Amino acid sequence: MGKVQRYFNKTEDISPSSKTSPSKDTIVYNIKPKLKPWGRRQSDKVINKKKKVVKLPNPNPKFKGKVPIPKKRLKKYARGEGINKTGIKTKIHQKKFEKKEKVIKFAAQQAARAEVLLIEEEGFLEADAGETTTQFTQKQIRENVDITAASKCFDLRLEDFGPYRMKYTRNGRHMLLGGKRGHVAAFDWVTKKLHCEINMMESVHDVCWLHLETMFAAAQKEWVYMYDNQGIELHCIKKLHRVTRMEFLPYHFLLAACSDMGYLSWLDISIGQMVSQFNSRLGRLTMLTQNPWNAVLCVGHVKGVVSMWSPNSKDPLAKMLCHKAPLTALHVDPRGQYLATAASNRELKIWDVRKLEGPVQEYKLITAANNLNFSQKNMLALGMGNVVEVYRDCCTTATKRPYLRHRFTTSIGNLNFCPYEDVLGVATAKSVTSLLVPGSGEPNFDALEANPFQTKSQRKEAEVKSLLEKIQPELITLEPNVIAEVDIPTLKDKIDAKQKLLHVKPPKINYTPRNKAKGKGGSAKIAKNKKIVQEQAKKEFVKSTKDFIPKLNIQKEQQKESGVLDRFLPKKRKT
């Protein structure tokens, strides 16, 4: 049947005139078909962002904007290399981290800018030509400085309770001294205001401030006692037995102690718990210092070895053979860069304690040094017999002459630089003296960290804050930044475990179907059943392998102590 033209199918007959090339009457529209973005991904590609930077003219030409920060200073506060954008998975996260990077950069800039506020500079003694600073006596210095500074140089004659030890608080405001024969006193050494003075009636081997000036510990004949600043006994810690030296780790709230018997112990004073106590098996321990950078204890030994300890392992983290003679003294500088050791063979060595390398400097003394102490500006004070010598720049360069020298009438018990002051406190057998050492202390203090002019309320606030920011003792390691790293060995193990599991093939299952009566089965059905059975087996296998990985981790969870009411908890499904 022929096709019938329907009215809606009718096409217009194109007249011959229109078929020819467009005449003058017609308008030719040139249409450029704009390629529309198609699909999400494509659309993202199509949009080309061209950032146009329009610099507005400076409205006030007198003010040229922010002062540029010198690169060196920026580098000082920089937080290191940022994130590589390609290392982050989604674009949204990339942008988020970009923003965060910007904030970090901004923080570094802010910090660098804020350095303008650190206006104080440390001073130093300048000798004229033909003179040396060594020849300046304390008397001369005292005469030439202002009254307040001169008042910081004093001498306490304590005849009876002989050889003394002394320590400053972290803000350098308070002094604690303990005589071997039982005299313990705490006072504000700037105002000379006495907090307390006690006669312990037994030998006092060491004294140590705790986190605040309101509490201190004294290692007495048998045990360690704690007192408040009024001299009231707070605790007697019998676990700390026959302690020779004590150190307080301020960020961990740990009182570390080494004993006559070779025991090392860490006591958490915030919760009153012994974190760790064990025998170092290295004999009597008499020299103890802390590395402020990583809170590791450094102990000097008779065999010329410095051992480093954390409460987390019963073996030393590291052992350094520093001298070929018994050590007499050691100290780590407040930044945790250098370790100074002195031995009985009249040697003095400076080590790089971060890399555990060295010696950076090696000195030969005329007599062996019994005491060592670094100041905040890396001056090193040596105590030899009754002589105290202070050296400047002895770590980076080999100095030849002492910066200052002072002689006492009696032998030196210990010496400490006072933080944030140009003062060296020396405890001798019959006196406690504070000497002026210009340029030894940090001139700019961070009031939120350690404030020498702290009020009571500030102190309370600081206590709470520091308690909130307390670091757990588990984090005491040689490298304190390890917490911000990925545990690569375990990561490797995990990957290996995964790999191993995946290489196991699911077992093949031979399935022989049962012979069924005619009409019930059929070859198709049998084949189907076979497939089903095989798949089931495979699935089960995969399931079992999947459960394998978590099991490795779960084992520790199961060791948890079971409470009485645990029996009512829903039982775990056995898989």
Added chain:
Amino acid sequence: MESDTSENYEDFYTEDDAQKHEKLVDKVLSLNKTQHIRKPSRTEPTLQISEFNLVKSSGGDKGSVEINDLTKSLRNRKSRLRISENVKRAHKASHTLPKPLEKPQANKIRRTVAYEKTRLELDRWEATVTANRVSTNLSFPLNDDVKMDQKESENFASMWRVKSKLAEELEKHEPTVEEYHISLEQEEFPLTMKEMLARRKEAAKLRAYQGYKEAKARRQNKIKSKKYHRIQKREKIKKKLKEFEQLQKTNPEEALKKLEEIEKSRIEERFSLRHKSTGKWARNQQIRAKYDKESRQNLAQQLTLSRDLTQKSKTNGSSSEEEDEDVEKAPMGIDETNPWVNGVKPGKEVADFISGYRKYWLEQNKTAQKSDVEKTEDVLENSENIDSNLIKLDQPESNKNVLLKKKKQKIVTSDLNFDVEETVEKLEKVKKVPQKKKKQKRNEQMNNSKSTSEWEVSLVENGEAVEDMFNRTENKLKKKMLRNVKQLKKKLVPKTLAKPQREVAKDKVKVDLSLPIQKKTPQIDEALIENIDAEIRSNEELSNLKTILSSQTKQRPCDIDPEKYLKINPTNLATGIPNIVTNEEVDDQRAVISEAFEDDDIVEEFNKDKSNESDKDKPKNINLTLPGWGSWGGTGIKVNKRKKRRFTMKAPKKIPRKDDNKGFLIINESAQNKVKEHMVSEVPFPFKTVKDFEASVRAPISNTFMPETAYKKLIKPAVTTKMGTIIEPMSKDLLLNKNS
């Protein structure tokens, strides 16, 4: 039972054997369950054969009715040749519609289209969504109008500023113009009491009159007398006719409009189902028509009515119109025979009206016989052209615009005084010089005026002279139309040519985005394939992990003992010699001795320590030989060397230690175990490498380490809400607003 019924049927219809037979066959067929598709049969005896009712018989080409065959019925008429030619042409050009797609496929297409549409709609939001997701701080409500506040604050600041003298001077010269917007209604005075009362009265009067009219209409409607209604309608029509005639004389434009209205009513009739014999009543009549003469008549009447109402008042050239003419003639015959027709209800008045108006035209034409034959011929040609064009265009009718009407008026008024010749010449000129500027306007006009042209043309076709005035207007319109049609065509053709190019371009875009071919697998294998996929995935993960490992940050620099290369010579310090030596080291002699043997003692001991330590960590070979297995056992029997070698598990090579090259140092590598619990042992989500993760954690957040400003930025909460405000979901306005 069935046999009984069949007998009954036989009783009823004994005369018609064929029918009986058919019934029987039907019955037999109905025994079978399967449905048989029956040939549709024509039930209604109609004179007009519609193409829609044509039946394609099952017998193939022989049985079917071809349209070409239908033309044979014309026999020796003049128009036969033309019609048959038309039919043939139509055959060639027409195409059958493609078969509709199967349902699932159609659904699929619908779904894909719907998906695309919604996706594009959602894509619009992408930018805002990502911006919100990325932003470090969102404060709700989001679209807070900030500009307002800014303006207020600007004013606020200027309030306190003391103006300088110069500024005051300037202000005097150029006072800031404040815009006051006062609505005009408020300016009107309120009505007085009297006015209000008057207005009320008027309104009441109006309402009363309305009510009275309504009541009257209701009353009249209730009158059931047909005669009364008939008379009334006739009166109405007469009235209308009179009015129309008057209008012709006084206001020809209005008359034109009236005519248009008539045309409109025809159109409405055409597309409505009235008088189409499709209603329930008509169907009943159809059933009865076989046996009842009256019903047959009724039906015929009805059909004629519809034809009357829908007939075009002219035919011109084209085949369809001829057919119309043919159709027209048939009902005329019925009309004559059937007196009943005249009384038929609603169409009648219209028909009367139309006939009246025809009469009028005839009269008018007679009077206009004076006009030249040439002109009429010209006009005829034009009209023909136009008509053909119009048919080709086949565009839907549209109401006239006000604009068009105005134009017409202008044309009419201006042309009234001109001679016909002049106008024709003018028009020709116009034809030659196309006015490019007004193309679009004209286009619109053309579209609008199309419907009017049809009836105008018909008048010309009748071959009678037309009133000059009308002619002129018609001519003008037609010419314009002609031109417009041509232009339109020209425009249309390039468009249609350009279209496929565009489509191709689109296709190109689409081609790139075709989805990757996915594996098609039977369902039985599904689980198995999943397994493989999982394996592949896990393998990928593994490889990822490997990359993570390989891109470790810390590659330990090879440890070299600096002591060997950098030997620092001890510098002698001129320290002060103490007068008093501490009690602990009194023995000078002892010191001297220790100094003498220092190397032997201390260093050796330390080295021993170190070797012990390193041995502890070293993995050792495991000997798995069992004496007595495969050989004689007992005392004093040596194990075979070969066996020993075979059964020892060899330990892996020594792992390098941190302190390997440092002779003076022992580092305990197992001491870190406690920290490991706190360390991250997996690279968390957004990071790909260990290095980047570590870099992300490198900077602290707390204000003890960060400057306060940076700290505030770092701890800014991700979401803040404004108190006491309603937080509404985002609206589409957000997409329009560029600033937000």
